[in-house]
Amino acid sequence: MDRMSPLDAAFLQLEDAQPGASLAIGSIAVFEGPPPARDDVRAALAGRLPLIPRYRQRARQVPLDLGPPVWTDARDFALDDHLRTATLPAPGGDRELTGLMGAIMSTRLDRSRPLWEYWLVDGLAGDRWALVSKVHHCMVDGVSGTDLYRVVFDPTPEPGPGVPDGWRPEPEPSAAGLALLAARDLALLPAVQVRxxxxxxxxxxxxxxxxxxxxxxxxxxxxxxxxxxxxxxxxxxxxxxxxxxxxxxxxxxxxxxxxxxxxxxxxxxxxxxxxxxxxxxxxxxxxxxxxxxxxxxxxxxxxxxxxxxxxxxxxxxxxxxxxxxxxxxxxxxxxxxxxxxxxxxxxxxxxxxxxxxxxxxxxxxxxxxxxxxxxxxxxxxxxxxxxxxPAEPLYALGRRCVEILPYxxxxxxxxxxxxxxxxxxxxxxxxxxxxxxxxxxxxxxxxxxxxxxxxxxxxxxxxxxxxxxx
Missing domain, CATH: 3.30.559.30 (Nonribosomal peptide synthetase, condensation domain)
Structure with missing residues (x-):
C-alpha cells in the first residue's frame, strides 16, 4: 500500500469538485502498417504489466480524510477491463481521430478499477492504426507518462520479450484499517516534521x-x-x-x-x-x-x-x-x-x-x-x-510509431x-x-x-x- 503525495491527491480532489470533469492525461500513438489483432495487443500489454505496478492498483479514499488517498492492489484486476477497441468512420482522417479522442477523454475513469485504459483504434487512412492511452493525472505527469512509452513500446522492430509475472495481490485493507493507519501517521507526524x-x-x-x-x-x-x-x-x-x-x-x-x-x-x-x-x-x-x-x-x-x-x-x-x-x-x-x-x-x-x-x-x-x-x-x-x-522511433508489435499526439x-x-x-x-x-x-x-x-x-x-x-x- 502506497500513500499519494499531496499533489497527486489534489488531482482527485479537483475531479471530485467538478461534476463530470475528467482529469486524465492522454495521447494518441499512430502506427504504420495494418492494425494488429486485439489478442496480440493484449498479450504484449500483459508482458509489460509487471513493470508498471500502478496499473494493477486502485485509488482508495481514507475515511474522513484522515490521510491522503492510498494505492492498494486490485484483487479483481482484469486486463480486458482496460483494453478497448474502436473503428474510425471513413475517411479516417484527423477530423475523425480527434473527434474520437475528444469523446474518449470526456468520460471519467472508473474509480473502482485501476485508473487507466488503452484504446486500439483501426480505420485510419493511409494503412495506419492508433493506440490511445488514457491515464489519470493522479498517477503520472507528462514526463513520467512519457517514460511509460519506453516500457510499453519497443526501441526496435523486433518485439521485446515479456517480463515474468509473479504478481500476487496483497490483501486490501478495510475502511476501518485505512482510518487506523492514517490516525497512526497523524500521531507520528510531529516527529517527521522535527526530522x-x-x-x-x-x-x-x-x-x-x-x-x-x-x-x-x-x-x-x-x-x-x-x-x-x-x-x-x-x-x-x-x-x-x-x-x-x-x-x-x-x-x-x-x-x-x-x-x-x-x-x-x-x-x-x-x-x-x-x-x-x-x-x-x-x-x-x-x-x-x-x-x-x-x-x-x-x-x-x-x-x-x-x-x-x-x-x-x-x-x-x-x-x-x-x-x-x-x-x-x-x-x-x-x-x-x-x-x-x-x-x-x-x-x-x-x-x-x-x-x-x-x-x-x-x-x-x-x-x-x-x-x-x-x-x-x-x-x-x-x-x-x-x-x-523519445528522439528515436518506437515500435509496437513490429510496427513503427510515426507520431504521438498529446492531450x-x-x-x-x-x-x-x-x-x-x-x-x-x-x-x-x-x-x-x-x-x-x-x-x-x-x-x-x-x-x-x-x-x-x-x-x-x-x-x-x-x-x-x-x-x-x-
Missing part, C-alpha cells in the same frame, strides 16, 4: 540559498496572481471536450532558435502565443496585454528520480504577449518573459511549497484543496505543457489547454477545448501552425530584425 527541520539545519549554507530563492519565487508567484483581463477563454465548463492538433518539426524550431535566439521552448511558446492571439481576434476580442496568463508546468525531478512516475512538477505563471502583432517582436517578448520567470525562481518556490504540504496534516489540507477549486478565479487563462519525448485535461474555469510534445523529429501540439465554449480549438491549431511558419520564414530571410537575435 525534516533537523536535516535542513545541518546544511545552513544550502538552507540559506534555498530560502532566498524560495522567497524570490514566492514573491514572483504572488505578483503573478493579479487578475487577468476578461476573456472568453475562461468560465464555467461542460463535461464534454473537443480536441485538435497542430504540427511542426523539431528541425524548424531548432532553425528558428539558432537564427533568432532563445530556447526551443521560447520558439514553441511564441507560436502558441500567436495562435491564442489569432483565436481572440477570430472571436472579436482585443488581444491586450495581461489578457492571457498560462500556467506552465515545470519538471522538478532531482537527479536519480527520472524513473519516478508520480507527479513531480511545479509551475510558472506566464503572461503571454498576445498584444504583440509582429512575429519577431513577439518571440523577443516571449524570450524575455521566460528569462525573467526563471530568474525569479517561481518553479523552485512552487516545488518547496509542495514539499512542505507533505509535512502538513492531510485533514487540514483536504478541505482547503476543495475550497480552492470552488473559488472564482481570474488569475489563469490556460495551461501549456511542454514535454520532450492535456482542462478543469476549474480553463476552457482551453495546450500540450506540446516532441517525438522522433516531429513536433505535435494537442489542443483541448470545452465542447460548449471552445469547440473552435481547430482555429487555435491553425493559428499556432501559422505562427510557427512566420518564425521559420523570418529565420530564413537572412537578416531578421529581432531584438536580441544572435
Amino acid at each position: 525534516a527541520v533537523a536535516g535542513a539545519v545541518r546544511h545552513p549554507a544550502s538552507l540559506a540559498r534555498a530560502a532566498a530563492a524560495t522567497a524570490r519565487g514566492a514573491a514572483g508567484l504572488a505578483t503573478a496572481l493579479r487578475p487577468t483581463g476578461a476573456s472568453s477563454l475562461t468560465g464555467p465548463l461542460s463535461a464534454e471536450r473537443r480536441f485538435a492538433v497542430a504540427r511542426g518539426t523539431v528541425a524548424d524550431v531548432s532553425a528558428v532558435r539558432h537564427r533568432l535566439g532563445g530556447t526551443f521552448n521560447d520558439v514553441v511558446m511564441a507560436a502558441v502565443t500567436a495562435g491564442l492571439r489569432s483565436l481572440l481576434l477570430d472571436r472579436g476580442e482585443r488581444p491586450t496585454r495581461h489578457r492571457i496568463r498560462s500556467l506552465v508546468p515545470v519538471d522538478v525531478r532531482a537527479p536519480g528520480e527520472a524513473a519516478i512516475r508520480d507527479n513531480r512538477v511545479s509551475c510558472m505563471l506566464a503572461d503571454l504577449p498576445v498584444d504583440v502583432a509582429d512575429p519577431g517582436a513577439r518571440l523577443a517578448a516571449v524570450r524575455e518573459l521566460f528569462r525573467e520567470l526563471k530568474a525569479e525562481h517561481e518553479a523552485e518556490a512552487g516545488a518547496v511549497l509542495v514539499r512542505l504540504a507533505g509535512l502538513e496534516p492531510f485533514p487540514v489540507l483536504a478541505p482547503g484543496l476543495r475550497l480552492v477549486w470552488h473559488l472564482p478565479q481570474r488569475t489563469i487563462t490556460t495551461v501549456t505543457t511542454d514535454v520532450r519525448g 492535456v485535461p482542462i478543469a476549474s474555469r480553463l476552457r482551453v489547454g495546450v500540450a506540446v510534445f516532441t517525438y522522433a523529429g516531429q513536433l505535435a501540439l494537442g489542443l483541448t477545448g470545452d465542447a460548449d465554449t471552445a469547440s473552435d480549438v481547430d482555429r487555435l491549431a491553425r493559428g499556432i501552425e501559422v505562427g510557427l511558419a512566420e518564425l521559420v520564414a523570418l529565420a530564413a530571410a537572412g537578416s531578421p530584425d529581432v531584438p536580441g537575435a544572435p
Whole structure:
C-alpha cells in the first residue's frame, strides 16, 4: 500500500469538485502498417504489466480524510477491463481521430478499477492504426507518462520479450484499517516534521540559498496572481471536450532558435502565443496585454528520480504577449518573459511549497484543496505543457510509431489547454477545448501552425530584425 503525495491527491480532489470533469492525461500513438489483432495487443500489454505496478492498483479514499488517498492492489484486476477497441468512420482522417479522442477523454475513469485504459483504434487512412492511452493525472505527469512509452513500446522492430509475472495481490485493507493507519501517521507526524527541520539545519549554507530563492519565487508567484483581463477563454465548463492538433518539426524550431535566439521552448511558446492571439481576434476580442496568463508546468525531478512516475512538477505563471502583432517582436517578448520567470525562481518556490504540504496534516489540507477549486478565479487563462519525448522511433508489435499526439485535461474555469510534445523529429501540439465554449480549438491549431511558419520564414530571410537575435 502506497500513500499519494499531496499533489497527486489534489488531482482527485479537483475531479471530485467538478461534476463530470475528467482529469486524465492522454495521447494518441499512430502506427504504420495494418492494425494488429486485439489478442496480440493484449498479450504484449500483459508482458509489460509487471513493470508498471500502478496499473494493477486502485485509488482508495481514507475515511474522513484522515490521510491522503492510498494505492492498494486490485484483487479483481482484469486486463480486458482496460483494453478497448474502436473503428474510425471513413475517411479516417484527423477530423475523425480527434473527434474520437475528444469523446474518449470526456468520460471519467472508473474509480473502482485501476485508473487507466488503452484504446486500439483501426480505420485510419493511409494503412495506419492508433493506440490511445488514457491515464489519470493522479498517477503520472507528462514526463513520467512519457517514460511509460519506453516500457510499453519497443526501441526496435523486433518485439521485446515479456517480463515474468509473479504478481500476487496483497490483501486490501478495510475502511476501518485505512482510518487506523492514517490516525497512526497523524500521531507520528510531529516527529517527521522535527526530522525534516533537523536535516535542513545541518546544511545552513544550502538552507540559506534555498530560502532566498524560495522567497524570490514566492514573491514572483504572488505578483503573478493579479487578475487577468476578461476573456472568453475562461468560465464555467461542460463535461464534454473537443480536441485538435497542430504540427511542426523539431528541425524548424531548432532553425528558428539558432537564427533568432532563445530556447526551443521560447520558439514553441511564441507560436502558441500567436495562435491564442489569432483565436481572440477570430472571436472579436482585443488581444491586450495581461489578457492571457498560462500556467506552465515545470519538471522538478532531482537527479536519480527520472524513473519516478508520480507527479513531480511545479509551475510558472506566464503572461503571454498576445498584444504583440509582429512575429519577431513577439518571440523577443516571449524570450524575455521566460528569462525573467526563471530568474525569479517561481518553479523552485512552487516545488518547496509542495514539499512542505507533505509535512502538513492531510485533514487540514483536504478541505482547503476543495475550497480552492470552488473559488472564482481570474488569475489563469490556460495551461501549456511542454514535454520532450523519445528522439528515436518506437515500435509496437513490429510496427513503427510515426507520431504521438498529446492531450492535456482542462478543469476549474480553463476552457482551453495546450500540450506540446516532441517525438522522433516531429513536433505535435494537442489542443483541448470545452465542447460548449471552445469547440473552435481547430482555429487555435491553425493559428499556432501559422505562427510557427512566420518564425521559420523570418529565420530564413537572412537578416531578421529581432531584438536580441544572435
